[in-house]
Amino acid sequence: MRCGAAMAKELEANGLPTALIATLTSVAMMVGAPRIIRGAGITHPVGNPDLPEEEERKFRRALVEVATQALTTEVQAPRIFDWVAPV
Amino acid sequence: MSPPIRIVHYLNQFFGQLGGESQAHLEPRLREGPVGPGVSLQEKLGQQARIVATIICGDNYVAEQEERAVRCALELMQACDAALFIAGPAFNAGRYGLACGAMCTAVHERFGIPALTGLHEENPAAEFFRRSRSLAIVRTGPSASSMRQALTTMAALALRLGRGEALLGGEAEGCLPRGVRVNVPQTELASQRAVTMLLRKLAGEAFKTEVPFQPPPLVTCAPPLADLRRARLALVTESGLVPRGNPDHLPSLRSSRYASYEIGREDQFEAGRYETIHAGYDKTHALDNPNRLVPLDVLRELERAGAIGALHDRLYTTAGCATYLEKAQAMARGIAQELRAHGVHGVILTAT
Incomplete structure (x- = not known):
């Protein structure tokens, strides 16, 4: 997990905006990844095994769209782009 | 002889002998007495302290819902009447280390008792908690192969904490340095020490600063995508x-x-x-x-x-x-x- 945060930070430093989707957002903030999106779970950062397949895909799409929006957002310091799980 | 110091020990699902990663989702639970590494920790503590209970929780459970995990663990601890809390050691295991840090912090805040864990310096939790006054962090090796050494140091510090001794949490005590400055009497004036240090530096000899400087981590953010x-x-x-x-x-x-x-x-x-x-x-x-x-x-x-x-x-x-x-x-x-x-x-x- 910390590896991913360090990689995101480095990719950003090399000019590539990077949406890091990771569950331990506190570690991502500490390492200093600029664009952080809270992942859905440690073993399934962009999935939700409790949902039926098609619902899960919609869930994933919503999460990824938060990530793509983060890529178009100006940031000056590490920031968490939050989302609320659809009920 | 005074009664033994009552200790509650925290372990993850693996060291708590509930299973490997497939059991990492398990919620906190309490076992009486020591479990797993707690057994040899108890041996090292001897008669002066007693692990009265062990709280075991899955690493993913804490990582994904920390507040709930902590609340549940605190409830389990209510009846234990503990005088000291020990978590881990977690070595270089990231989620486990963060769980140990979070549990130590919460227990110290709720019950006002000393808390102790063991981490490798590369564990992300080390960076996170090393400056905290709520816990002491013993420096361990990167993996469980350093268990014996880690438990020896942790047992010694636990007994000192249990007797009400204050720890500085510094390197000399086997801890990860907290970055806390304490007053220590010196025989040489600061000016003399500074000159000595400068001369050593100029001569290319080894010297040790009294105030290590840690540059703040620099973050360079890429510009956003235009379209x-x-x-x-x-x-x-x-x-x-x-x-x-x-x-x-x-x-x-x-x-x-x-x-x-x-x-x-x-x-x-x-x-x-x-x-x-x-x-x-x-x-x-x-x-x-x-x-x-x-x-x-x-x-x-x-x-x-x-x-x-x-x-x-x-x-x-x-x-x-x-x-x-x-x-x-x-x-x-x-x-x-x-x-x-x-x-x-x-x-x-x-x-x-």
Whole structure:
């Protein structure tokens, strides 16, 4: 997990905006990844095994769209782009 | 002889003997007496202290719902009448270390008793908690092979804390330095020490600063994408997702290598054709549907809908488990170079 945060930070430093989707957002903030999106779970950062397949895909799409929006957002310091799980 | 110091010990599912990563979702539970490494910790503590109970919780449970896990553990502890709390040692296990730190902090705040854990200096929790006044952190090796040494130091410090002695939490006590400055009488004046240090430095000799300077971590943020509909995005992951059979023999932990795989003709990651080699989590959900690790299916949807310009036709992957920071940075520099050469504008990076 910390590896991913360090990689995101480095990719950003090399000019590539990077949406890091990771569950331990506190570690991502500490390492200093600029664009952080809270992942859905440690073993399934962009999935939700409790949902039926098609619902899960919609869930994933919503999460990824938060990530793509983060890529178009100006940031000056590490920031968490939050989302609320659809009920 | 005074009655033994009552200790509650915290362990994760693995050291608590409930199972491996497949049991990492388990909620906190209480066992009477010592469990697993607690048994040899008890031996080292001897008659002066007694592990009255062990709280065991799955690492993912704490990572995913820390507040609930902590609340539950505090409730379990209510009746234990503990005078001291010990968590771990967690060595270089990231989630476990963070759980130990969170539990120690919460217990200290709620019950006002001293708390102690053991971490390797590279554990992300070390950076997170080392300046905290709520706990002392014993310096351990990176893995459980240093268990015996870790427990010896932790037992000695536990007895001191239990007797009401204050710890400075410094290197001399076997702890990760807190960065706390304390007044220590010196026979030489500061001016004399400074000159001595300067002379040693000028002579090229070894010297030790009294005030280590830690530069704040610098973060350089890339400019945002101007237009998502024209942007070329790439998928990068440290979840260890690879084609089945792991053709490049990427390591499962402490990796310094990544690989890239052609995904230009894939609409999604098909179950059965991909696997994960990451050593740090249960693979069931990922094997059922690898798109839960890397969202290829959804990015194809977005590409077809014109919401993004294009998806780069290679996946960049490594297993980010107990990876040293400088290795992670070096891998990312390599990936960045390749991506820029292929005209990629932005990255979606998933981490487990």
